[in-house]
Amino acid sequence: MTEEREFGFETRAVHAGQRPDPYTGASTTPIYQTAGFVFEDTESASAYFNLQEYGNIYSRIMNPTVAAFEERVANLENGVGGVAFASGLAAQAAVFFLLLEPGDRIAVAKALYGGSTAQLNHLARKLQIEVDWVDIDDPDGWRSAVTEETKALFAETIANPGGNVLDLEAAAAVAHEVGSPLIVDNTFATPYLCRPIDWGADIVVHSATKFIAGNGTTIAGVVVDSGRFDWSNGRFPAVADPSAAYHGLRFHETFGVYGLLMKLRAETLRDLGSSLAPFNAFLLLLGLETLTVRMDKHVASALAVAEWLREQPGVEAVRHPALPDSPYKPLVDKYLPLGAGSVFSFDLDSGREGGRRFIEALSLWSHIANVGDTKSLVIHPASTTHHQLSDDELHASGVAPGTVRLSVGLENVDDLLWDLEQALRAASSVTVIA
Amino acid sequence: MSDFQDPETIRRLIVNARTIAVVGLSGNELRPSHFVGYYLKRHGYEVIPVNPREERILGERSYPSLADVPVPIDVVNVFRDPAAVPEIAREAVAAEAGALWLQFGVISDEGTRIARDGDLDVVMDRCMKVEHARYLGQMHWLGFNTGAISGRR
Numbered sequence: 001m002t003e004e005r006e007f008g009f010e011t012r013a014v015h016a017g018q019r020p021d022p023y024t025g026a027s028t029t030p031i032y033q034t035a036g037f038v039f040e041d042t043e044s045a046s047a048y049f050n051l052q053e054y055g056n057i058y059s060r061i062m063n064p065t066v067a068a069f070e071e072r073v074a075n076l077e078n079g080v081g082g083v084a085f086a087s088g089l090a091a092q093a094a095v096f097f098l099l100l101e102p103g104d105r106i107a108v109a110k111a112l113y114g115g116s117t118a119q120l121n122h123l124a125r126k127l128q129i130e131v132d133w134v135d136i137d138d139p140d141g142w143r144s145a146v147t148e149e150t151k152a153l154f155a156e157t158i159a160n161p162g163g164n165v166l167d168l169e170a171a172a173a174v175a176h177e178v179g180s181p182l183i184v185d186n187t188f189a190t191p192y193l194c195r196p197i198d199w200g201a202d203i204v205v206h207s208a209t210k211f212i213a214g215n216g217t218t219i220a221g222v223v224v225d226s227g228r229f230d231w232s233n234g235r236f237p238a239v240a241d242p243s244a245a246y247h248g249l250r251f252h253e254t255f256g257v258y259g260l261l262m263k264l265r266a267e268t269l270r271d272l273g274s275s276l277a278p279f280n281a282f283l284l285l286l287g288l289e290t291l292t293v294r295m296d297k298h299v300a301s302a303l304a305v306a307e308w309l310r311e312q313p314g315v316e317a318v319r320h321p322a323l324p325d326s327p328y329k330p331l332v333d334k335y336l337p338l339g340a341g342s343v344f345s346f347d348l349d350s351g352r353e354g355g356r357r358f359i360e361a362l363s364l365w366s367h368i369a370n371v372g373d374t375k376s377l378v379i380h381p382a383s384t385t386h387h388q389l390s391d392d393e394l395h396a397s398g399v400a401p402g403t404v405r406l407s408v409g410l411e412n413v414d415d416l417l418w419d420l421e422q423a424l425r426a427a428s429s430v431t432v433i434a
Numbered sequence: 435m436s437d438f439q440d441p442e443t444i445r446r447l448i449v450n451a452r453t454i455a456v457v458g459l460s461g462n463e464l465r466p467s468h469f470v471g472y473y474l475k476r477h478g479y480e481v482i483p484v485n486p487r488e489e490r491i492l493g494e495r496s497y498p499s500l501a502d503v504p505v506p507i508d509v510v511n512v513f514r515d516p517a518a519v520p521e522i523a524r525e526a527v528a529a530e531a532g533a534l535w536l537q538f539g540v541i542s543d544e545g546t547r548i549a550r551d552g553d554l555d556v557v558m559d560r561c562m563k564v565e566h567a568r569y570l571g572q573m574h575w576l577g578f579n580t581g582a583i584s585g586r587r
Contacts, residue, residue: 004441007583017574020587027585043476052472054572062576070577081578247464254466256538256561258578265576 009076009192010292017071018285031282032064051246051255051266061270065278069285073212073222076191076288077204080227081261083269084220084281088187088207089119090274091221092154095183095203096120098238098260098268099152102128107145109136109155111164111398114385116185120154136164137327142174151180151235157196157335158188160371161345161381161405162398163321165328168335172200181229187211187372188341192295199335202229203260210372211341214287214294218280223264227257239263294374294410299339301416302408308417309346314354314428316402320344342409343371348402352391354427355380355402361426364411364419371407376416379405438536438546438558444565447533447555451508452480454562455500455531457522458513459483461491467513468492470537470563474511477566482507500525507531511562512540519545527552537561 007015018029037056039045048055056062070082085091100106100123108120110133124131132145136155146153153175155166166184175182181202186194190211196204206212208220231239231252239260242248245267252259269275306320321328322340332340348354358380359367365378369385379385382401386394391401408416454474459481460467471492475481482503483496490496497503500510500522510526512519512535519542526534526549533555536542541559549556567573568580 012583015583015585016579019574019582020585022587025587047472047476052469053476054567054576056575064575067575067577071574071579074577074579075581079579081576083577242464249464254464254469256466256564258564261577 012075013072013192013291014289016075017068017073029065029068029282029285031278032059033278034063035059051249051262059278060273060275061265063275063278063281065285066276066281069208069276069281069288070222072285072288073191073206073208074224076195076291077186077224078195078197078226079204079224080257082222082224083261083264084208084222084276084284085269086221086274086276087219088185088205088209088221089115090272091207091223092116092183092185092205093119093123094264094268094272094274095205095223096123096129096152097127097272098264099181099236100127100129101151101238103149104151105130105132105147105149107132107134107142107150107153109134109159109164109166111136111159111162112156113160113185113187116156136166136171139167139170142171146174146178146180148178150178152183153180154183154185156185156188157194158321158341158343160188160343161403163319163326163328163340163344165321165331165335165340167331168194168196168199168201172202175202176200179233179235188343189336190291190295190341192292193299193336193338193341197224197226197228202226208284208287209370211291211295211298212287212372213284214290214372214374215283216370216373216375218283218287220276220280220284222276223261225260225264227260229260231260243267295339295341297410298342298408301410301413302342302344302406303339304413305406305408305416305420306344306346309420312421312424314349314424316347316349316400318344318346343405343407345399345403345405347400348404348424348427350402350427352382352401355404356383357429358404358423358427359383361423362419363422364415365406365423371405373407374410376409376411377407381405438556439560440557443555444557444560445569447509447535447557448562448566448569451532453482453505453507454479454509454511455482455484455497455503455507456511456513457484457500459485459488459491459496460513461485461488466537470511470513470561473563474566477571480505500529500531503529509533509535509562511535511537513537514540516540516542516545520548523548523552523554526554533557535560535562 047053074082483491486498534549
């Protein structure tokens with residue numbers, strides 16, 4: 001037996017969750033493209049259904065290829081386990097659906113991906129919960145938002161698109177004072193750049209579509225649990241109380257640190273059905289194997305682009321949290337020492353029309369509503385995702401008419417700057433005419 | 435605490451143990467102890483219930499105390515209040531058991547000291563079902579982090 005060893009992140013990104021197939025010796029995780037699994041005997045079948053034994057039943061609930069991905073992400077995030085979903089929004093919706101009861105409140109960072117804001121507003125109507133929006137840049141923001149009814153705090157490590165960096169320890173402290181979990185969307189940082197669980201977060205969610213998949217091939221999400229939160233503190237009957245679906249089983253008491261994830265899989269995923277396909281899990285496993293080398297390059301190129309943009313005429317502001325004069329630089333130094341990702345935004349001084357011209361003039365960067373790809377991507381919110389808003393409404397949502405969001409890919413940096421330079425010229429010609 | 439969660443000890447006990455006396459094994463099939471007892475029996479261990487309030491559990495005869503168990507005990511697996519652990523540890527030493535294994539939340543400094551002084555292996559605040567599933571079972575099929583890293587078949 002070899003000596004117990006704490007393997008490094010890069011090693012675990014390549015190996016965790018995967019076992020060379022004992023039957024065939026296949027070194028890559030097989031794609032178990034099957035809906036169901038044949039039971040050994042009736043006793044085994046009933047043990048699986050009663051959760052007395054870890055066994056495969058049906059790919060809506062579990063699948064060995066998907067499980068290898070779940071274990072790898074959980075390992076990299078320093079969690080006790082993971083449950084994968086068909087998308088990032090499906091993953092976080094499942095967590096909200098599991099934890100929140102009618103009348104509960106959830107405190108949520110105002111600086112948030114627009115899709116998450118829309119989802120929370122929708123869930124608030126359907127689940128009869130209240131959302132309290134928090135200014136995370138205000139040191140008292142969380143504390144003034146939480147009440148006895150607040151059952152969860154939710155924020156992104158690095159906000160999309162504003163680049164606001166979450167003070168994880170401060171948010172976790174407020175969450176635990178009221179006896180509620182801190183849920184962190186770690187999509188923009190990835191576990192390579194930041195592990196929120198190490199700083200007190202209780203649950204981590206990802207859109208694995210982004211840097212985890214890496215190549216823009218796959219829509220996917222995952223939930224990772226720290227295993228540390230006390231779900232039996234009297235505030236979470238959904239996890240602690242007897243479950244009618246399992247003859248009165250108390251998930252937290254019976255499964256301990258694994259209770260939340262067992263519940264999330266055996267009830268929430270089972271009933272919502274938003275499961276990840278095995279082939280998609282296979283692509284995500286490949287993505288994680290190269291996560292570390294890709295992120296180093298993403299981070300370096302993004303910072304180079306941000307520094308270059310600051311010097312260009314026609315650029316009013318660059319919001320990259322790792323720039324020396326960014327208000328988030330101290331938080332980046334603390335929580336994101338390897339870098340603050342590769343998605344950031346900047347403002348053109350030529351407004352809405354300048355933004356449109358800028359996008360139209362780019363030839364290498366793709367105009368696309370995604371981030372975290374090997375290819376460099378760009379979007380102009382005022383003419384796309386936020387086009388129905390007036391200039392005043394835009395400003396209220398933290399976006400200026402000339403704001404452009406970049407996701408810096410893995411191309412040659414000089415090629416990226418060349419394309420940006422000619423597009424900036426096209427954008428500023430608008431101001432002259434105007 | 436980590437003294438009593440040594441992966442090598444845990445793995446050795448799981449691989450080598452044959453008889454496991456489960457102190458506080460409940461006859462109620464929804465209780466955690468019943469989940470663990472059922473699982474261990476299913477995986478081939480001889481599970482010996484120790485519970486004075488039951489005649490038979492999991493189809494096996496239940497004994498009032500460790501002293502009444504007529505066969506050598508490899509592991510004493512405890513699902514009791516921490517206050518009961520020192521006495522159980524003394525009984526385990528007297529029965530010449532191989533190890534004292536305290537489940538999640540069963541934490542007793544005095545109990546572990548007594549067992550260790552009696553030359554028993556000691557595991558504390560760990561679940562025998564989870565550790566079996568981690569090293570020998572199929573816990574990874576449900577996406578749990580087993581910590582296993584290996585390139586060998």
